[in-house]
Amino acid sequence: MTTFTIGTRGSALATTQTGTVADALAELSGLTAHTTLVKTEGDVTSGSLAQLGGTGVFAAALRVALMEGRCDLAVHSLKDLPTQQPAGLSIAATPPRVDVRDALCARDGLTLEELPAGSTIGTGSPRRSAQLKYARPDLQIVDIRGNVGTRLGRVKGSPEQADDGGVGRDAQGDLDAVVLAAAGLERLGLQAHITQYLDPTVMLPAPGQGSLAVECRSEALAEDTALNRALAELDDDATRLAVTAERGLLARLEAGCAAPIGALATLEADVLALDAVVCAPDGSDVIRRRATTTEVTDAGAAALGVALAEQLLREGAAELAGL
Numbered sequence: 001m002t003t004f005t006i007g008t009r010g011s012a013l014a015t016t017q018t019g020t021v022a023d024a025l026a027e028l029s030g031l032t033a034h035t036t037l038v039k040t041e042g043d044v045t046s047g048s049l050a051q052l053g054g055t056g057v058f059a060a061a062l063r064v065a066l067m068e069g070r071c072d073l074a075v076h077s078l079k080d081l082p083t084q085q086p087a088g089l090s091i092a093a094t095p096p097r098v099d100v101r102d103a104l105c106a107r108d109g110l111t112l113e114e115l116p117a118g119s120t121i122g123t124g125s126p127r128r129s130a131q132l133k134y135a136r137p138d139l140q141i142v143d144i145r146g147n148v149g150t151r152l153g154r155v156k157g158s159p160e161q162a163d164d165g166g167v168g169r170d171a172q173g174d175l176d177a178v179v180l181a182a183a184g185l186e187r188l189g190l191q192a193h194i195t196q197y198l199d200p201t202v203m204l205p206a207p208g209q210g211s212l213a214v215e216c217r218s219e220a221l222a223e224d225t226a227l228n229r230a231l232a233e234l235d236d237d238a239t240r241l242a243v244t245a246e247r248g249l250l251a252r253l254e255a256g257c258a259a260p261i262g263a264l265a266t267l268e269a270d271v272l273a274l275d276a277v278v279c280a281p282d283g284s285d286v287i288r289r290r291a292t293t294t295e296v297t298d299a300g301a302a303a304l305g306v307a308l309a310e311q312l313l314r315e316g317a318a319e320l321a322g323l
């Protein structure tokens, strides 16, 4: 084998992320990387999607392509992946994580503290919405959809063009701010729009935010190949341990990426610490807790996530978040 093929979705963020991973693996392996575009709608049967289970509709089409051998690898945003790993597929690498924080992109350089009462903030994420309301009950959250460029285009005075038709709103932007993942903005070179990096004490990110997952067929992982050696080198221990803890928590809470739950694990010295927040969807209340472990292994990280989830459940997390 002298080449390998990585499947990617068509969005700017997906192709950028996939390109970065393809380049790194080509460099590490000496192989030539090909990328292939996988459409997320229309070209896959509902039968094969249903087999995969879970909710990750974006990941599902890529996974079908991987299972059918149309590509050797798939690159996912880890935060969009359901916690249930489909049979036959494995996460072969979690590359070094980039910025984990959420970022405020506001008009006129404003910060969260500076936004006047009644200001509008756009987000489609229950996790962001609940934490924003908890921090600033006087702001108005507006439910928005679309890709990163579209969302930025909603901010008043934004140079970014709203590219989804501008139906029923001012093409110049109609919101005072939006909140997006810093990682996505930075990968797209759009960090100039960020007016404030939100501290995780105010806004805990989604489990897995800022991390990528490189997935392959499990059977391929058993072979000793240049590609597998490159994948092992690309895998970052601190990232894998952190996201294992965060996703262990999410799985134990039986929640997905649409739940009002934030989690962030950090590895410092020989301690893995996990912070988590479970919110009432209306932001009226939150439960925020931290747990730590000195068992800094994959199993220890997963157990840390489960233990913190069980503590949160004992304290009423399911009722609070409507899980």
Ligand SMILES: NCc1[nH]cc(CCC(=O)O)c1CC(=O)O
Binding pocket: 077, 078, 079, 080, 148, 179, 180, 181, 182, 183, 184, 185, 208, 209, 210, 211, 212
């Ligand atoms: N749900 C969409 C999504 N999936 C991954 C990212 C950004 C990159 C990342 O967090 O890894 C985004 C955009 C956003 O939330 O602003």
